[in-house]
Amino acid sequence: MKNLVILGAGTGGTVLASLMTRKLDMKQWCVTVIDKGFIHCYQPGLLFLPFNLYGYNDKRDVAKPINHSIPSEAQFVSAEIKLIDHENKRVETSEGNFDYDFLVLALGCTVDPSEVEGMAEGMGRNIFTFYTLEGALSMQEPLEMFEGGRIVLNIAEMPIKCPVAPIEFVFLADYFFQNKNIRDKVTIDFVTPLTGAFTKPVATSVLSEIAEQKNIGIIPNFQISEVDHEKKVIKSYGGESVEYDLLVAIPPNTGPDVIEESGLGNGLGYAVTDDHTLKVKKAERIYAVGDNTNVPTSKAGSVAHFEAEVIAENIMREMEGKEPLPEFDGHSNCFIESGFHKALLFDFNYEVEPLKGSYPLGGIGPFSLLKESYINHLGKLAFKHIYWNLLLPALLPGDPLLPGKMSMAGKELEKIVENLH
Ligand SMILES: Cc1cc2nc3c(=O)[nH]c(=O)nc-3n(C[C@H](O)[C@H](O)[C@H](O)COP(=O)(O)OP(=O)(O)OC[C@H]3O[C@@H](n4cnc5c(N)ncnc54)[C@H](O)[C@@H]3O)c2cc1C
Incomplete structure (x- = not known):
């Protein structure tokens, strides 16, 4: 054998x-x-x-x-x-x-809070992470009990897994506190080492606009150096400080x-x-x-x-004694939950950044790219069923609705040209 x-x-x-x-x-x-x-x-x-x-x-x-x-x-x-x-x-x-x-x-x-001075010490006190199962569960009570103050989400460094999950979290935090009728008592800030909300320019501008509409602050270029959970402040190598009441940490991923x-x-x-x-x-x-x-x-x-x-x-x-083929194009796609039962969809690869349009069928969708919609939200929720029943048993290969290589069908090509200038 x-x-x-x-x-x-x-x-x-x-x-x-x-x-x-x-x-x-x-x-x-x-x-x-x-x-x-x-x-x-x-x-x-x-x-x-x-x-x-x-x-x-x-x-x-x-x-x-x-x-x-x-x-x-x-x-x-x-x-x-x-x-x-x-x-x-x-x-x-x-x-x-x-x-x-x-x-x-x-x-x-995995996430490693010990990579940032003071972060591990404050975990479970006023610092939480939803990047682990235990961490996500441990946030339920503090969020439920939160009556007002400043929630700061910090990405320690890139790369991290699911780089859109942090911005989704602050969008959902806005929705959560709106539902509780205390949004006016809660400040939400997104503190990132990146220059904006995401790694790619067009998507960043779309996400920043949504954040602005929701009154979520974005603090870019923040390279975290330490956390003081007693004084409730994060500090950067550049000498900036951001105070918080509850810190949602995305610790370094290793x-x-x-x-x-x-x-x-x-x-x-x-x-x-x-x-x-x-x-x-x-x-x-x-x-x-x-x-x-x-x-x-x-x-x-x-x-x-x-x-x-x-x-x-x-x-x-x-x-069979043949050479491996260079077939992977960096294809990635993900739904981005934006609150109030809506989500966006990104589809991109090594060469092409997320573009507007429809997915997977050009002009028909039913999903809309880089745009909020209820159908996208339903897609996000349906993904759990797809994950356990189709994706893990590998029943999707060959499915035209989820091509391994990125397809340009339905993408607004003029955006590519604009981006080249
Ligand atoms: C909050 C959050 C939201 C996300 N949302 C999305 C999303 O909407 N869409 C999406 O596409 N992706 C999402 N992701 C990312 C996605 O879950 C991961 O990219 C994916 O699970 C990676 O699969 P993997 O096989 O590489 O690693 P994993 O699924 O993490 O599996 C790694 C396995 O290796 C085992 N292992 C590690 N070291 C050892 C060792 N030394 N000995 C034995 N076993 C070991 C672990 O026990 C684990 O079972 C999200 C991730 C997070 C954290």
Whole structure:
């Protein structure tokens, strides 16, 4: 038997296990998925949990057992990965060693509050993060009890996973306090190291306009240096200070230590990966999917899904002695919840930033790009069902409504020309 070993049973690892158990001759191949966790968390739901919105109230609304969606043809191993010995094509884990013929890294990334002075000490007091399940749940009471004052959301540094989730959070905070009839008593500020609300200029201007309409302040170019939770203030390397009553922190995101310690990382734990073939550059027969790559697109579940399709094809090609193809174009798409049952939709890749238009069918939609709509909000909510029932079992590849490569159908092309000038 030959071995395909997949490290991580989150979004990317599960989609790849589903794809590969269908593509490979399972009489000749053993597919093994290894993960140290106990639950698979539907992370987009972490946005709604702090506000108890749209049926997201507790752990059961986002979590299933870790191996819930791993196909039965694959072997699941509950273990911590300690080292990737790529010279000997072997993975060392807490439950023994696993030899591989092909390996996929799908270990995600995590938030690390200890990277900012004073942040870990204040967690759970007046600092909270919704980037973990525990963190999202721990915010419910403080938000419910909040009677007025200044809520500050701070992004410590980039890259972070789901870079739109922070702006969605402040939009929902506006909606939440409007519903409670105390919005006039609450100041909401979005403090970011970026030059604006998002990484891409056109999308930034659309999101900034919405923030302005909602009276949400945007404080750009803020490189956080420390938090003093007793004085309730964050400080920047540039000497600025922002006071808060409740700090919503997006701590630095870091890649898995094991990638760095195995000599495959870029210094921050992200595997050095070819942008288009998704092959890991520092070793043979290893691919990387999802948040643990260093490819310059968003760290998002949609991206992990599109990447998995390319990786599955490339592994099959290599098995047949062919070169992997540079097919991944950086495609990313995501719904951006903007409050009051509306959302926007972004669709972009390495070359083309989010544009206005309709998606997925030109002129028909039903979703509108870069524009708020109720249908987009329904799409955002429906995504949970799609995630568990279609995306993880890899039933979407080939679906014209969710193409792996970005399609220009329905995009307002003149915007591209404008942006070039
Ligand atoms: C608040 C929030 C909102 C989001 N919203 C969206 C959204 O609307 N749309 C979207 O597309 N994406 C969204 N995302 C991002 C999306 O959830 C992630 O990009 C996606 O889950 C990444 O998949 P992955 O497989 O790379 O990593 P993960 O799904 O995080 O899986 C990594 C797995 O590796 C395991 N692991 C790590 N280290 C080890 C080790 N040493 N040994 C054993 N196992 C290990 C972990 O236990 C975990 O199960 C959101 C994320 C957050 C935090």
